[in-house]
Amino acid sequence: MPRLSEVIAALDTLWPPEKAEGWDAVGTVCGDPDQEVSRVLFAVDPVQDIVDEAVKLDADLLVTHHPLYLRGTTTVAASTFKGRVVHTLIKHDIALHVAHTNADTADPGVSDALAGALDLRVVRPLVPDPSDPDGRRGLGRVCELDHPLTVREFAARAAERLPATAQGIRVAGDPEALVRTVAVSGGSGDSLFDDVRAAGVDAFLTADLRHHPASEFMADRAHSAHTAHSADGAPTPLALLDAAHWATEWPWCELAAAQLDEISDRKGWGLRVHVSKTVTDPWTAHAASGHPSPSSDPLGAPN
Numbered sequence: 001m002p003r004l005s006e007v008i009a010a011l012d013t014l015w016p017p018e019k020a021e022g023w024d025a026v027g028t029v030c031g032d033p034d035q036e037v038s039r040v041l042f043a044v045d046p047v048q049d050i051v052d053e054a055v056k057l058d059a060d061l062l063v064t065h066h067p068l069y070l071r072g073t074t075t076v077a078a079s080t081f082k083g084r085v086v087h088t089l090i091k092h093d094i095a096l097h098v099a100h101t102n103a104d105t106a107d108p109g110v111s112d113a114l115a116g117a118l119d120l121r122v123v124r125p126l127v128p129d130p131s132d133p134d135g136r137r138g139l140g141r142v143c144e145l146d147h148p149l150t151v152r153e154f155a156a157r158a159a160e161r162l163p164a165t166a167q168g169i170r171v172a173g174d175p176e177a178l179v180r181t182v183a184v185s186g187g188s189g190d191s192l193f194d195d196v197r198a199a200g201v202d203a204f205l206t207a208d209l210r211h212h213p214a215s216e217f218m219a220d221r222a223h224s225a226h227t228a229h230s231a232d233g234a235p236t237p238l239a240l241l242d243a244a245h246w247a248t249e250w251p252w253c254e255l256a257a258a259q260l261d262e263i264s265d266r267k268g269w270g271l272r273v274h275v276s277k278t279v280t281d282p283w284t285a286h287a288a289s290g291h292p293s294p295s296s297d298p299l300g301a302p303n
């Protein structure tokens with residue numbers, strides 16, 4: 001049975017901590033390097049529901065994408081939700097390890113998993129890591145579809161293939177425009193609009209898109225050189241697809257679990273590796289507006 005330090009060393013080869021952004025907080029949050037590890041749980045968020053699941057599972061190690069503490073703290077008192085998480089973990093000898101922006105830019109990384117879930121062929125990173133001579137690491141991915149789909153069909157595919165959330169998929173742009181190339185980025189993606197514009201893709205799928213950046217991006221697209229084409233051949237500006245943050249990152253948990261499984265097999269560790277299916281997206285319900293008019297929202301039900 002491997003020790004925690006050996007498992008962490010293996011995870012660090014997949015997601016080198018030095019590749020994390022300067023503001024990020026990755027690595028081991030709690031855990032004894034000498035403790036033995038036999039069962040591992042992967043999840044997006046280090047919240048109490050997930051920690052309770054790890055306890056029930058008798059896991060020795062919880063690996064999450066999001067950090068528990070991104071900034072410094074002066075207390076882990078169990079009267080705070082994060083302190084309660086730390087207490088529960090330590091009481092049950094469960095280590096917590098975080099792979100965040102170092103997993104985003106890894107090869108394969110968070111956006112490769114997202115592209116895989118959507119059945120897209122990855123062409124290159126959206127924002128390549130200049131230190132990677134192979135040009136495979138970096139933020140986001142530029143992808144191709146095997147067969148062109150309309151924006152409406154591609155949104156339906158995303159809604160079907162990503163884990164179900166209350167939000168579903170929001171779309172900006174002409175639903176009948178054809179999509180051949182897509183940029184994807186797991187998690188909040190509206191800082192990548194310049195790169196998406198430069199990539200000349202037909203659609204961008206990400207999460208957490210806000211009104212002003214999205215609205216200005218769509219307005220700019222209408223005046224820029226690159227345009228997608230609708231089914232009748234008319235040029236249309238590129239489309240935005242906004243999914244739930246959690247749903248865009250969850251496919252990474254399955255990828256990461258498979259990567260650790262493979263390492264465990266190779267080293268004869270016999271680890272049992274699990275992926276949490278608990279939805280930890282904070283949005284729990286969605287009330288659709290009344291039937292929108294075709295001109296204001298052509299994705300709405302026919303009226």
Ligand SMILES: [Zn+2]
Pocket residue numbers: 066186187188245249
């Ligand atoms: Zn995230």
